Amino acid sequence: MKRGMPTRYPGVLRIDDNTLCIRLRAIDPRTGRTKEVAQLLEGVSPQEAAQKRAEMMDAIKNPVEQARQVRVGDYARSWIESKAHKLDSNTIRTYTDALETHVLPALGDFYYDVLTSRDVQRWIDGAVLRGWTSEARGSKRRTNVKQARRAYSRNSVAVWFRVFRTMTRDAMVALGLQRDPTLRVTLPEAPMESEESNALSPDQLALFLDAMRTHYPQHHALVVLLAFTGLRFCHASALRWEDWDEATGVIRLVRKQVRGNVGPVSRKKRAPKEYPVEPQLAEVLRQHRKRLLADQAPGLAEGWMFPSASGTLRTPNSLDRAWTKCLAHAKIEKRFTVHGLRYTFTDLVRRANVDAVVRRALTGHVTEEMQRKYSTVGLDEKRAAIAGVIRLVPPERSSTPVCDGRSGT
Numbered sequence: 001m002k003r004g005m006p007t008r009y010p011g012v013l014r015i016d017d018n019t020l021c022i023r024l025r026a027i028d029p030r031t032g033r034t035k036e037v038a039q040l041l042e043g044v045s046p047q048e049a050a051q052k053r054a055e056m057m058d059a060i061k062n063p064v065e066q067a068r069q070v071r072v073g074d075y076a077r078s079w080i081e082s083k084a085h086k087l088d089s090n091t092i093r094t095y096t097d098a099l100e101t102h103v104l105p106a107l108g109d110f111y112y113d114v115l116t117s118r119d120v121q122r123w124i125d126g127a128v129l130r131g132w133t134s135e136a137r138g139s140k141r142r143t144n145v146k147q148a149r150r151a152y153s154r155n156s157v158a159v160w161f162r163v164f165r166t167m168t169r170d171a172m173v174a175l176g177l178q179r180d181p182t183l184r185v186t187l188p189e190a191p192m193e194s195e196e197s198n199a200l201s202p203d204q205l206a207l208f209l210d211a212m213r214t215h216y217p218q219h220h221a222l223v224v225l226l227a228f229t230g231l232r233f234c235h236a237s238a239l240r241w242e243d244w245d246e247a248t249g250v251i252r253l254v255r256k257q258v259r260g261n262v263g264p265v266s267r268k269k270r271a272p273k274e275y276p277v278e279p280q281l282a283e284v285l286r287q288h289r290k291r292l293l294a295d296q297a298p299g300l301a302e303g304w305m306f307p308s309a310s311g312t313l314r315t316p317n318s319l320d321r322a323w324t325k326c327l328a329h330a331k332i333e334k335r336f337t338v339h340g341l342r343y344t345f346t347d348l349v350r351r352a353n354v355d356a357v358v359r360r361a362l363t364g365h366v367t368e369e370m371q372r373k374y375s376t377v378g379l380d381e382k383r384a385a386i387a388g389v390i391r392l393v394p395p396e397r398s399s400t401p402v403c404d405g406r407s408g409t
Helices: 046-061 063-068 072-083 089-107 117-130 154-174 202-215 217-229 279-295 316-329 340-351 356-363 369-374 379-392
Strands: 012-016 019-027 034-042 132-135 147-150 250-252 256-258 261-263 274-276
Touching: 012 046, 019 046, 034 046, 046 063, 072 089, 072 154, 089 117, 089 154, 089 261, 117 154, 202 217, 202 316, 202 340, 217 279, 217 316, 217 340, 217 379, 274 379, 279 379, 340 356, 340 379, 356 379
Parallel strands: none
Antiparallel strands: 012 019, 019 034, 132 147, 250 274, 256 261
16 A cells, blocks of 8 residues: 555555554534544554544544543542642642542542442441551561551541542533432441530639649740630731730731641631730730740741740640640649630630620631621620630739730830
8 A cells, every 4th residue: 555545444544554644524512613633643553543533533522421531530630730729738738638548549540420429438438447557556676566457537537528529529510420429428427525525614724824824934825815815726826926016906817827837817717807905915925025035035036926946836736745734733634625725715705795796706707698798896896805705714813903905005
């Protein structure tokens, strides 16, 4: 056969003994325009080339049907890339870890359009049953290390499933899927809630703060701020001294930090834009700043309000040792964490008979759309709420009056 001569398969031309050329022309239903394609193939038979040409023709004429034949793993990679510039780095890290470590090893090879809820349920059940292995405590030798199998918590499995469900709902639009494989999938039953809440009573909080001031004064101001504002650790630990306007008695929240990564306050973890600082709390902050200046503490030059001992931004576990010791000094035997200060604050504002709308404005838990639309909580209302909390539990048990933070004296 001569060079460039057609074969007995339409649209397939032979270029030489080892090379074939396929050509096709079809109308793209998405644009209504004619689309022409030419491609060289090496080392294939005319029959294989004709099959390839038919697949390419079908891809042009039926783009939606072709798009549906995408594996979960392939879509996950493109999905993560599309989210990289829309979500914060911590969310992307959570998504990536959930998909790469837990979802894709089980479901990545499935085509999305044939994936069923039974397949997803099998993955969930398998994750719960298999758990994970770790080196058993007390095993010091590198050889013959004992492995301990541990069960994943329900919350961990729920996080992975939510990530997969979010991706799947995007895939249903992008790939034209006809059914949602995450429907009717059940998670393990939640464990019975402990009767003890992760919060302290007013008396317990007073004892705990006394112990922190006496034994660990370097942590006292941060703990007091968390206790009397209900702020999340990621927001409080990212404060700079410039965020506190002593003249007006207001702290402004403009950033958060997680493991040293600083970013703006996110919509997922809301916080009030400004927070009142009552005179008692202002005095605690002044004493804290005075101590930092006297010690010329690392991180002070960078302007951080609560730097770590090395001058970096804090993590919650920087309080672990002091936390455990102060709980013991206060004779508090129940479980109580750093985040428990947020629960405690919520209880205290309720005890202080603060209006529900003001409570949500203070904590950032704005959940009712109509109240968000029609309620505007003023700084005076917030100030009254904080003052009510401090009346219940004074930050420092002292009869000496403190100066007013708003007077600048």
